[in-house]
Amino acid sequence: MKCKAAHSKLIFFLERELPEPEMKAVQEHLAVCPDCALFAEEMKRTLSILETEKVSEVNPYFYTRVKAKLDRPSEIQLSGIRSSVLVRVLQPVAFSIVLILGVYGGVKMGATGAKTGSAFTAEQEMVPYLNEMDVEPLETFLME
Amino acid sequence: MSDQEIIEQLKQGSEAAFRKLVESHQKLVVNTCFGMVHNREDAEDIAQDVFIEVYRSIQQFRADSKLSTWLYRIAVNRSLNHIRDNKKHKWFQSFEKDEEAKSRQLFQVESSAADNPGYEMENKQRAAILYGAINSLPENQKVAFTLNKYEDLSYQEISEVMEMSVSSVESLLFRAKKNLQKKLYQCYKKKCM
Numbered sequence: 001m002k003c004k005a006a007h008s009k010l011i012f013f014l015e016r017e018l019p020e021p022e023m024k025a026v027q028e029h030l031a032v033c034p035d036c037a038l039f040a041e042e043m044k045r046t047l048s049i050l051e052t053e054k055v056s057e058v059n060p061y062f063y064t065r066v067k068a069k070l071d072r073p074s075e076i077q078l079s080g081i082r083s084s085v086l087v088r089v090l091q092p093v094a095f096s097i098v099l100i101l102g103v104y105g106g107v108k109m110g111a112t113g114a115k116t117g118s119a120f121t122a123e124q125e126m127v128p129y130l131n132e133m134d135v136e137p138l139e140t141f142l143m144e
Numbered sequence: 145m146s147d148q149e150i151i152e153q154l155k156q157g158s159e160a161a162f163r164k165l166v167e168s169h170q171k172l173v174v175n176t177c178f179g180m181v182h183n184r185e186d187a188e189d190i191a192q193d194v195f196i197e198v199y200r201s202i203q204q205f206r207a208d209s210k211l212s213t214w215l216y217r218i219a220v221n222r223s224l225n226h227i228r229d230n231k232k233h234k235w236f237q238s239f240e241k242d243e244e245a246k247s248r249q250l251f252q253v254e255s256s257a258a259d260n261p262g263y264e265m266e267n268k269q270r271a272a273i274l275y276g277a278i279n280s281l282p283e284n285q286k287v288a289f290t291l292n293k294y295e296d297l298s299y300q301e302i303s304e305v306m307e308m309s310v311s312s313v314e315s316l317l318f319r320a321k322k323n324l325q326k327k328l329y330q331c332y333k334k335k336c337m
């Protein structure tokens with residue numbers, strides 16, 4: 001097995017997910033290639049962090065905090081309502097503006113004798129622009 | 145009390161049943177959120193909201209589905225929202241001085257690593273590298289990887305939580321590992337350890 005082949009299988013080797021012959025082939029390569037062996041060791045140690053990082057003990061105050069949050073006039077619910085109102089009201093408003101602008105632009109361009117196709121591109125470009133630049137920040141500002 | 149009994153009583157408004165539900169599933173939810181956001185404090189905060197959502201929407205819970213599947217799904221969705229909000233926030237803060245942002249980042253890494261007693265410098269660094277690599281994964285790959293690694297869920301269980309086929313989960317995990325290996329190798333070559 002060449003370095004490149006061994007290399008592409010290292011993480012699956014460490015996870016013991018390769019078929020037996022391939023496990024053996026990688027193992028044999030690592031025994032004779034210090035370069036790949038070193039990287040394999042590094043990766044093994046880094047991946048082992050996953051095991052040590054798991055939550056092992058539970059916070060004894062957890063339930064009390066959930067209960068306190070639940071009993072508080074809820075921020076979650078409020079922000080949920082606010083954002084859904086915003087989405088329900090502002091999004092159609094933004095779309096209507098885009099539509100009107102598009103139609104207006106189309107009429108304008110038609111009047112000035114521009115190609116009919118350009119009205120389409122103008123509208124397509126404006127939709128994402130209005131959505132992202134106008135609706136998004138407004139929503140975020142109001143929530144804060 | 146079985147999950148089924150807890151849910152029945154919770155639907156009738158029993159606070160004791162809610163307490164039971166939180167206490168018996170707290171670790172599962174906090175761990176999942178932690179796997180997604182890699183910060184203990186944030187993970188607990190999101191987990192609290194998960195249980196509040198469960199409490200408020202228990203009437204919609206269908207008796208034929210598994211409680212844990214539902215909890216995983218809410219935990220994953222709320223964590224993803226948290227990550228997206230954070231990104232938006234970062235965009236607004238991007239006008240701040242670079243130095244400030246850097247020191248805050250460093251502090252975050254340290255504070256999340258310091259949660260675990262007996263952590264050495266090397267492990268802190270490794271954790272930061274690993275989290276960086278995991279965070280760079282596309283959302284779906286990250287979710288599958290977290291459920292598999294932090295909660296030891298089988299492909300079948302992950303497929304139920306993510307509402308996709310087992311073979312899609314397999315492919316997500318395969319790509320997630322490939323990507324992680326690539327990131328870790330780039331880091332290794334740059335001698336960032």
Ligand SMILES: [Zn+2]
Nearest residue numbers: 003033035036
């Ligand atoms: Zn080699």
